[in-house]
Amino acid sequence: MSTHEERPRVLAIVLDAADPRLVRSWTEAGHLPVLEQLMRGGGMARLSSPSEWMPEAAWPTMITGCGPGGHGIYSWRSIQPGTNVRRRTPNGTWRQPVWQLLRRCGAASRIVLLDIPYSMPLGDPAVTEVVGWGERGAVRRTSWPPDLLERVVARHGAYPDWVAEDYTRWPLEEARLLATLRRAITRRTDLLEGLLRGDAWDLCMASYSEPHNAAHAFYRHLEPGSWAYHARRARRHSNRLLEVYRAVDSALGRLVATVPDGTDVVVLSGKGFRVNTSGEEVLGRVLTGLGYQVPAVKPGRLRALDATRWLVRTLAPRPLRRRIMSGRSWQERDRILEALWTESTDWARTRAFAETDPGHGCVRLNVSGREPHGIVDPGREYDALCAELVAELRALTHARSGAPAVADVALAREVADGPHVDKLPDLFVKWSSRELLDEVRHPRLGIVRERTKELQTAEHTGEGFLIGSGPSFRQGVELQGGDLADFAPTLLHLMGAPIPTDMDGEVLEGLLVPAGPAGGPVRREPIAWDQDPWALDSASHTPAALLDQPA
Numbered sequence: 001m002s003t004h005e006e007r008p009r010v011l012a013i014v015l016d017a018a019d020p021r022l023v024r025s026w027t028e029a030g031h032l033p034v035l036e037q038l039m040r041g042g043g044m045a046r047l048s049s050p051s052e053w054m055p056e057a058a059w060p061t062m063i064t065g066c067g068p069g070g071h072g073i074y075s076w077r078s079i080q081p082g083t084n085v086r087r088r089t090p091n092g093t094w095r096q097p098v099w100q101l102l103r104r105c106g107a108a109s110r111i112v113l114l115d116i117p118y119s120m121p122l123g124d125p126a127v128t129e130v131v132g133w134g135e136r137g138a139v140r141r142t143s144w145p146p147d148l149l150e151r152v153v154a155r156h157g158a159y160p161d162w163v164a165e166d167y168t169r170w171p172l173e174e175a176r177l178l179a180t181l182r183r184a185i186t187r188r189t190d191l192l193e194g195l196l197r198g199d200a201w202d203l204c205m206a207s208y209s210e211p212h213n214a215a216h217a218f219y220r221h222l223e224p225g226s227w228a229y230h231a232r233r234a235r236r237h238s239n240r241l242l243e244v245y246r247a248v249d250s251a252l253g254r255l256v257a258t259v260p261d262g263t264d265v266v267v268l269s270g271k272g273f274r275v276n277t278s279g280e281e282v283l284g285r286v287l288t289g290l291g292y293q294v295p296a297v298k299p300g301r302l303r304a305l306d307a308t309r310w311l312v313r314t315l316a317p318r319p320l321r322r323r324i325m326s327g328r329s330w331q332e333r334d335r336i337l338e339a340l341w342t343e344s345t346d347w348a349r350t351r352a353f354a355e356t357d358p359g360h361g362c363v364r365l366n367v368s369g370r371e372p373h374g375i376v377d378p379g380r381e382y383d384a385l386c387a388e389l390v391a392e393l394r395a396l397t398h399a400r401s402g403a404p405a406v407a408d409v410a411l412a413r414e415v416a417d418g419p420h421v422d423k424l425p426d427l428f429v430k431w432s433s434r435e436l437l438d439e440v441r442h443p444r445l446g447i448v449r450e451r452t453k454e455l456q457t458a459e460h461t462g463e464g465f466l467i468g469s470g471p472s473f474r475q476g477v478e479l480q481g482g483d484l485a486d487f488a489p490t491l492l493h494l495m496g497a498p499i500p501t502d503m504d505g506e507v508l509e510g511l512l513v514p515a516g517p518a519g520g521p522v523r524r525e526p527i528a529w530d531q532d533p534w535a536l537d538s539a540s541h542t543p544a545a546l547l548d549q550p551a
């Protein structure tokens with residue numbers, strides 16, 4: 001350990017999608033000694049997160065301190081504003097990330113970032129960034145300095161991408177996945193230790209994607225009674241997720257031992273896990289069946305039902321992707337999917353269309369003046385259509401149990417607020433998590449089916465957590481009612497930086513020592529920090545003018 005310095009230093013480790021309930025119970029059972037030590041020496045806050053409605057919004061919220069109305073990101077694949085094309089969401093948000101704010105005000109002189117989703121290198125010599133080495137589902141791989149990623153791969157190997165594929169695995173495949181994830185955790189920790197031993201840094205933020213990849217495969221063994229649970233397999237394999245958490249816990253131990261004394265250590269997660277009940281295909285089928293979403297087929301060639309099937313088959317991502325996509329680059333694959341998306345819908349007759357993912361769904365209205373072929377007038381017609389769609393979706397029940405299939409439907413402005421709420425779809429659907437939604441009944445359409453073969457077994461909750469330990473943190477505190485958006489302003493405050501007036505999150509002052517290193521008053525300042533991620537993503541990231549903007 002090196003000597004204590006005056007300058008605040010923060011190590012922030014994101015255990016991607018580590019579930020707070022599992023962390024709590026496995027810590028209490030003594031399985032995660034390092035996390036237990038960090039919790040005992042510091043404090044913990046339970047955080048609610050926008051993942052409740054849109055799982056992908058967790059990372060953007062973490063790095064911007066804003067909800068989806070502030071950062072504008074709702075899915076890994078989204079409609080590019082002003083178009084009707086569903087594209088891969090850029091590596092960026094509509095607000096600058098927290099480390100860029102730290103650099104702009106001079107509160108950090110050296111930053112290290114590893115595998116932070118929704119970011120691209122700033123091209124700032126003082127910010128060492130590895131993007132997409134071992135990020136879950138990464139398609140953009142780059143670094144600063146530009147040759148760093150190459151050196152990382154030469155030394156630590158390429159990350160095994162297949163661990164992010166979600167499907168129900170056989171026991172032998174599960175064993176292989178577990179072994180691979182454990183090796184990956186060790187390699188990631190080796191890499192991170194190397195980065196931490198470099199120049200003196202003020203902030204290191206790094207992600208472990210392994211708890212996320214592991215839970216998509218293993219979480220089902222922990223939910224007896226759910227459709228995804230098989231008692232015999234669960235008895236033999238129920239501790240596989242725990243094994244991954246344990247490996248991450250010892251990795252944390254290595255990192256904590258590496259950082260200098262006086263470092264504030266923050267460990268956090270932006271979402272948890274539940275069994276997936278889906279609704280992924282049902283939403284599109286219901287909108288098509290009710291005539292809101294019109295498939296692009298020649299009239300008379302197909303009966304309405306066939307047209308629905310055709311549309312759903314065309315849009316269904318899972319089997320299609322695997323069948324035609326192997327061996328193609330992500331750019332090629334995306335071009336095919338984008339073309340399918342655009343060509344499968346009759347945009348001139350569609351009033352509303354579905355954007356879905358396992359377990360979550362959203363609906364976008366085809367608004368004139370906003371969408372290229374919009375036919376819904378903004379204003380009264382828009383409001384009436386929203387109300388109509390909410391009522392139709394609320395009328396869905398599980399075909400066998402009769403229980404509501406939809407737990408909640410909300411307008412975007414009810415679940416998000418801010419200058420970029422217009423980048424989000426218009427309606428969000430939260431499916432019931434009570435039972436598998438394989439057959440859903442609509443009062444007029446009858447039974448609408450979801451294909452459950454190959455259904456992914458686990459999906460996300462909106463429950464996250466933050467553990468903070470070090471000179472700035474109080475001991476033995478447990479906070480309720482925090483929000484994931486609170487991480488970024490808390491980080492800015494810890495490092496003595498001002499917080500943008502319009503950053504949604506609040507400093508988690510209840511966790512902090514009032515007279516500690518970060519004990520001063522919270523400073524809020526008007527700061528211009530908007531950016532266009534679509535422009536950012538397409539630009540080659542030379543040491544661009546990103547830092548030249550006025551602070």
Ligand SMILES: [Zn+2]
Nearest residue numbers: 017212216460
């Ligand atoms: Zn996930």
